[in-house]
Amino acid sequence: MHPLVVAAAALVVVAALPYALFGVLYAAIRPSGSPADKREAEPTVSIVLPTYNEERIVEKKLDDLLELDYPMEKVELVVVDSSDDATRDIIRDYFADLDAPDLTLIEEDERRGLAPALNEAYEAAENEMVVKTDCDSYLPDDVLREAAANLADPAVAAVTGRNVEVLGGSGVEEGYRGIQAYIQTLEAHLDSTFIFHGPFSAFENDALVPIDPSSLADDTELALRIRRTSGKRVIFDPAVQYKEASHSGFVKRRTQKDRRGMGLIRLLVQHRDALGRYGKYGRVVLPFNWWFMIVSPWVVALSVVGVTAAALVTVDMPGLLVPAALVTFVYLGQRDSLGPFAPLYSLFDTQVSLARAAVELLRGDY
Numbered sequence: 101m102h103p104l105v106v107a108a109a110a111l112v113v114v115a116a117l118p119y120a121l122f123g124v125l126y127a128a129i130r131p132s133g134s135p136a137d138k139r140e141a142e143p144t145v146s147i148v149l150p151t152y153n154e155e156r157i158v159e160k161k162l163d164d165l166l167e168l169d170y171p172m173e174k175v176e177l178v179v180v181d182s183s184d185d186a187t188r189d190i191i192r193d194y195f196a197d198l199d200a201p202d203l204t205l206i207e208e209d210e211r212r213g214l215a216p217a218l219n220e221a222y223e224a225a226e227n228e229m230v231v232k233t234d235c236d237s238y239l240p241d242d243v244l245r246e247a248a249a250n251l252a253d254p255a256v257a258a259v260t261g262r263n264v265e266v267l268g269g270s271g272v273e274e275g276y277r278g279i280q281a282y283i284q285t286l287e288a289h290l291d292s293t294f295i296f297h298g299p300f301s302a303f304e305n306d307a308l309v310p311i312d313p314s315s316l317a318d319d320t321e322l323a324l325r326i327r328r329t330s331g332k333r334v335i336f337d338p339a340v341q342y343k344e345a346s347h348s349g350f351v352k353r354r355t356q357k358d359r360r361g362m363g364l365i366r367l368l369v370q371h372r373d374a375l376g377r378y379g380k381y382g383r384v385v386l387p388f389n390w391w392f393m394i395v396s397p398w399v400v401a402l403s404v405v406g407v408t409a410a411a412l413v414t415v416d417m418p419g420l421l422v423p424a425a426l427v428t429f430v431y432l433g434q435r436d437s438l439g440p441f442a443p444l445y446s447l448f449d450t451q452v453s454l455a456r457a458a459v460e461l462l463r464g465d466y
């Protein structure tokens with residue numbers, strides 16, 4: 101056999117192995133729902149909302165929060181605002197005649213970045229459960245109760261949820277959401293999940309710790325630090341749900357995805373000393389994320405090159421079908437026309453984005 105074929109086959113096996121292992125673990129454990137011992141609870145809640153120039157949507161967001169099924173006397177809203185548009189006036193007017201919830205409005209004179217703003221808001225939050233949400237996401241009525249039920253388990257310090265709809269999003273994004281929910285459910289059942297989502301995450305106030313002011317993955321960093329310092333689990337519950345608005349425009353979506361990738365890669369590297377510690381979190385969950393975010397994008401890229409080269413040298417003209425199929429796959433994926441193969445493309449797209457993020461990080465572009 102041609103050595104290139106052997107090399108390409110080996111690369112494909114290496115690329116697929118961790119996913120196969122993941123599949124075996126999934127089949128063995130059959131995780132579903134939350135791993136927490138959930139029970140009804142009604143703690144006091146601080147909802148932290150960072151805002152930067154959100155005058156177009158902030159009122160809708162406040163409407164959405166006030167409609168949550170929860171006694172509003174038990175809720176405070178902590179807004180940290182760095183806008184130079186009318187956002188904070190709109191918020192102040194909105195609360196002028198409201199008895200509940202209480203409003204704490206932190207007004208920043210200049211935009212210092214999201215992580216320092218959040219540190220300040222978390223410091224100001226006084227209630228037992230601290231919920232972080234973004235302006236452009238929408239929450240179902242039961243979300244606070246579902247989160248509180250998870251935190252009622254004394255072994256759990258934080259919970260994040262599932263993105264059930266990308267408003268204005270594509271099939272590719274939808275495909276990826278499904279894959280991510282499987283991964284996060286298994287991670288949570290093993291111990292804790294790695295990624296925490298900006299549109300909805302809930303934390304025990306007592307467990308909060310400051311995050312790196314230059315963080316590009318603030319929610320995930322907070323959860324990781326909590327897992328390390330509190331010794332409690334930070335989990336994923338698919339019953340905790342939210343809807344997120346997709347950025348309009350391909351370039352903006354791409355930039356956001358790459359930035360998120362950079363934040364996660366940097367975080368894993370910064371916290372490399374956690375590998376192998378903290379039970380299955382450091383022994384299985386973090387290594388899997390290292391593989392998925394840092395190693396796999398390059399193995400996938402090498403596999404694609406290897407398979408193409410092997411096809412070309414061994415089967416002459418028909419070998420051209422391999423690169424042609426790849427180009428068609430990417431073209432159809434970009435146009436969102438892959439039907440049942442959309443999740444596969446979304447995985448591929450994520451790996452490409454992570455490779456780009458790594459290059460940008462190495463070049464110091466952030």
Ligand code: GDP
Pocket residue numbers: 149150151152153154180181182211212213214217233234235236298356
């Ligand atoms: P995206 O909307 O998912 O792209 O995420 P962003 O990181 O842009 O924003 C998440 C939330 O943080 C939104 O509610 C923004 O208004 C808010 N936000 C973004 N940057 C800043 C900032 O520098 N300061 C403050 N206070 N809020 C911010």
